[in-house]
Amino acid sequence: MSTYQVTARNFNTDSENRMHSNAVAQSHGFRGALVPGVAVYGHLVQPLVEKFGEQWLGQSQTALRLLKPAYDGDELSIVLTTEPDGQYRIKCHNQEDLLLAEIIAGPMLTMATDIGLDGPAKATPKVEIHWDNVVPEEVFVEKTWSLSESENNRYCEEISDHDLVYKEHIHPHYILSLANYCLMEEYLMPAWIHASSITNHRSALMVGDEITSKTVVKEKFERKGHQFITIHITYWRGEELTTDILHTAIFRIAE
Numbered sequence: 001m002s003t004y005q006v007t008a009r010n011f012n013t014d015s016e017n018r019m020h021s022n023a024v025a026q027s028h029g030f031r032g033a034l035v036p037g038v039a040v041y042g043h044l045v046q047p048l049v050e051k052f053g054e055q056w057l058g059q060s061q062t063a064l065r066l067l068k069p070a071y072d073g074d075e076l077s078i079v080l081t082t083e084p085d086g087q088y089r090i091k092c093h094n095q096e097d098l099l100l101a102e103i104i105a106g107p108m109l110t111m112a113t114d115i116g117l118d119g120p121a122k123a124t125p126k127v128e129i130h131w132d133n134v135v136p137e138e139v140f141v142e143k144t145w146s147l148s149e150s151e152n153n154r155y156c157e158e159i160s161d162h163d164l165v166y167k168e169h170i171h172p173h174y175i176l177s178l179a180n181y182c183l184m185e186e187y188l189m190p191a192w193i194h195a196s197s198i199t200n201h202r203s204a205l206m207v208g209d210e211i212t213s214k215t216v217v218k219e220k221f222e223r224k225g226h227q228f229i230t231i232h233i234t235y236w237r238g239e240e241l242t243t244d245i246l247h248t249a250i251f252r253i254a255e
Contacts, residue, residue, distance in 0.1 A: 010072035035070040037194030042159040042173030047080040058204035062105045064197045129187035129251045140215040147209045170205040179247045193250040203242040211235045225254025
């Protein structure tokens with residue numbers, strides 16, 4: 001078992017997602033502005049990269065669940081344990097010993113063959129997300145992203161992770177943050193919450209890479225009054241599929 005301690009920071013106060021602002025988050029019953037879930041994920045993977053280095057960044061799978069919010073200034077304790085089946089469980093608790101998030105991680109055992117990118121193009125322009133304009137199987141417009149050194153450094157700095165592996169490799173916090181942008185490029189989302197992600201690292205992304213994101217809506221569903229969207233995002237370096245992510249968010253919070 002290994003333990004990692006870090007202070008959570010809300011660096012996203014100016015985001016379009018107003019759940020990162022005190023006023024809107026408090027109006028939904030939270031104590032204050034939520035720390036981005038992608039940042040919590042960045043903290044959770046730190047023990048894995050410390051243990052396995054660049055090998056983990058190139059061939060692995062993580063299943064993330066965000067259970068409770070982290071707030072600015074929370075003292076996070078990240079604990080890695082080994083499961084009986086050889087996978088790894090990494091849990092994030094706050095200073096009150098409340099479980100905020102966890103990931104199950106291991107080698108990527110299967111390679112998906114049906115990415116589902118042959119559906120219809122998304123029909124609606126960028127308007128505020130609503131149940132009726134979330135259409136499963138719709139495909140988003142492809143986006144191109146240049147993975148620069150300065151941006152990689154910014155994502156590392158946001159979560160105070162200065163591992164030397166990120167001199168050349170792209171930080172998982174950056175990788176998962178792009179999934180948020182893929183969603184927000186297609187919908188106006190004034191108040192939403194990242195719920196979960198399953199990430200397959202198929203080939204390590206490197207500083208200086210140019211990638212194309214291809215995204216399809218997989219499903220929408222309701223649970224406990226919340227409305228959810230799941231999208232499947234794939235990153236391509238030329239013809240090479242480097243990463244794919246099943247990304248789930250609450251786009252309408254229960255009243």
